[in-house]
Amino acid sequence: MRLVQVAQHADDLQRAAGFYGSLLGADATAVFDPPGLLFFDLDGVRLLLDRNAPSAVLYLQVDDVAAALERLGGRAEIVAPPHVIFTHEDDTLGPARHDEWQAFVKDSEGNTVGLVSFRPVAT
Template structure:
């Protein structure tokens, strides 16, 4: 089984499309308005922005949470949780062994919380 799509609430599709285009570094792959749907490709998973979807809590992997948060802060994006280490991966079960998992959280243009995640070599 594989995750195909996740939907995120977007009351203002244009505003949300601009936000996610910037965040993901890619333009939407499809827009259908009406009924009010915008699709982004995240590898083999689609992110659907939908006016009637409930708010989802999504996590996006970035090369460096610390750098991403600073870039987003400089652009005026609301930071709800500063970058911090969640845990160290001792095995490859949830991420690469020997790496710390960093997370930080922001608010998107629609008020949804988005988690940013990076795996960085563990610092001893």
């Protein structure tokens, strides 16, 4: 089994396209309006921004949390700044001997998005 699609609420597809385009560094793959659907490709998983979808918390892996926040500029309200939430001793939930960094922002539509990156533990 594999995850195929995740849906997230978006009132304004154009505004959401700008926000997620900046965050992901990619253009939308498809827009169907009406009925109000916007798609991005996340390495083979479709991110659907939909006027009728409920809000969800998305956790998106980025190369560097701080750099992702810089790319967003003033487009996002920072809910929680970058911080280490966990050090992975083994590879059960992430790469062994790496710190997991996270930051949380509100997207253009008011949804919470977690940004996640992994850095080798400093020795």
